[in-house]
Amino acid sequence: MNALVENWHSEAQRESKIELSIVIPLYNEYEVITIMHERLSAVLASLDIPCQLVLVDDGSRDGTPNMMKRLAEADPAVKAVFLSRNFGKEAALTAGLDHAAGDAVIIMDADLQDPPELIPQMLRAWKGGADVVCMRRRSRAGESWFKRYSAHRFYRVLNAISEVDIPADTGDFRLLSRKAVDALSQLNERNRYMKGLFAWIGLPTTVIEYDRLPRAAGVTKWDYLSLFNLAFQGITSFSTTPLRLAMAAGLMTALFGVLFTLWIVVKALVLGDPVQGYPSLISMITILGGAQLLSIGLLGEYLGKTYYETKQRPVYLVREVVSRRNTVNKRES
Numbered sequence: 635m636n637a638l639v640e641n642w643h644s645e646a647q648r649e650s651k652i653e654l655s656i657v658i659p660l661y662n663e664y665e666v667i668t669i670m671h672e673r674l675s676a677v678l679a680s681l682d683i684p685c686q687l688v689l690v691d692d693g694s695r696d697g698t699p700n701m702m703k704r705l706a707e708a709d710p711a712v713k714a715v716f717l718s719r720n721f722g723k724e725a726a727l728t729a730g731l732d733h734a735a736g737d738a739v740i741i742m743d744a745d746l747q748d749p750p751e752l753i754p755q756m757l758r759a760w761k762g763g764a765d766v767v768c769m770r771r772r773s774r775a776g777e778s779w780f781k782r783y784s785a786h787r788f789y790r791v792l793n794a795i796s797e798v799d800i801p802a803d804t805g806d807f808r809l810l811s812r813k814a815v816d817a818l819s820q821l822n823e824r825n826r827y828m829k830g831l832f833a834w835i836g837l838p839t840t841v842i843e844y845d846r847l848p849r850a851a852g853v854t855k856w857d858y859l860s861l862f863n864l865a866f867q868g869i870t871s872f873s874t875t876p877l878r879l880a881m882a883a884g885l886m887t888a889l890f891g892v893l894f895t896l897w898i899v900v901k902a903l904v905l906g907d908p909v910q911g912y913p914s915l916i917s918m919i920t921i922l923g924g925a926q927l928l929s930i931g932l933l934g935e936y937l938g939k940t941y942y943e944t945k946q947r948p949v950y951l952v953r954e955v956v957s958r959r960n961t962v963n964k965r966e967s
């Protein structure tokens with residue numbers, strides 16, 4: 635550790651009041667954890683304010699927990715929170731926010747796709763009065779054309795149909811004031827689509843644009859199926875428009891069915907053209923059957939969500955917290 639970092643530690647230890655917490659969820663991030671810690675430490679040292687690094691291990695299966703423990707034992711600014719298993723990024727973020735003590739909390743990914751060098755700029759926006767500082771991706775290097783395009787379309791669709799205004803092209807990289815973090819912890823839902831929750835709380839928001847970098851090391855934890863799931867979660871957590879669309883489609887089909895029946899009756903009675911019509915019959919049955927099953931499935935999705943919410947299970951379970959410094963923590967105190 636260099637002298638600059640050492641100096642920042644003693645500074646931070648003297649003051650028990652933490653001004654800035656950085657929350658980072660980690661799932662199998664063995665390759666990046668050291669370089670992430672180094673780069674963050676350099677930035678935090680230059681800030682000259684008491685900082686805290688909350689690392690949340692989301693049930694990693696590689697060397698991540700060991701590395702985190704070593705960091706937390708060596709560096710008093712690090713608080714390592716270990717979840718009991720892999721709960722998913724959204725739950726890990728929630729755990730991190732609950733364990734953060736700072737007046738301002740910054741959320742970032744472990745892979746350095748969100749450059750730590752932007753932190754001073756985010757702090758300036760916070761000091762300027764913003765409760766939420768969103769980082770909007772101007773570009774996304776190292777990500778496929780399809781991923782960029784689908785992400786872009788998804789945010790447009792979600793915004794068009796959900797009750798809250800979710801800023802397009804912003805990830806989880808953002809700064810939250812203490813007020814915003816406390817507001818967020820009041821939202822007790824189990825299904826945590828964080829981007830939606832961030833938007834739901836409102837509060838004065840500043841948007842800063844940045845260029846998203848490729849991963850520093852390691853591989854992405856999201857395949858297209860899990861991204862699709864996340865997108866579906868986002869839509870069904872923040873909008874009942876799909877249900878209304880299903881209803882509208884049902885209404886249109888019923889209307890068409892009535893007209894079609896009239897036409898059949900006229901054809902049979904007036905034009906004397908009875909029976910026949912096996913093709914039309916079978917196509918109507920399959921189309922209607924498909925539409926019905928789809929709508930029931932959709933309904934089931936919302937019902938399933940309600941089912942999970944009523945269980946009131948905790949969002950995550952902590953196995954262990956390792957930290958050299960005793961920081962006051964809302965939920966623990």
Ligand code: UDP
Pocket residue numbers: 658659660661662663692720721722723726742743744745747853854855856
């Ligand atoms: N992550 C997590 N739990 C998971 C999956 C991912 O905590 O189940 C973390 C991961 O370690 C990283 C962040 O979420 O810090 C973003 O993951 P990743 O970089 O793989 O996503 P991408 O940037 O490709 O969208």
Ligand code: MG
Pocket residue numbers: 743745747849854
């Ligand atoms: Mg990433």
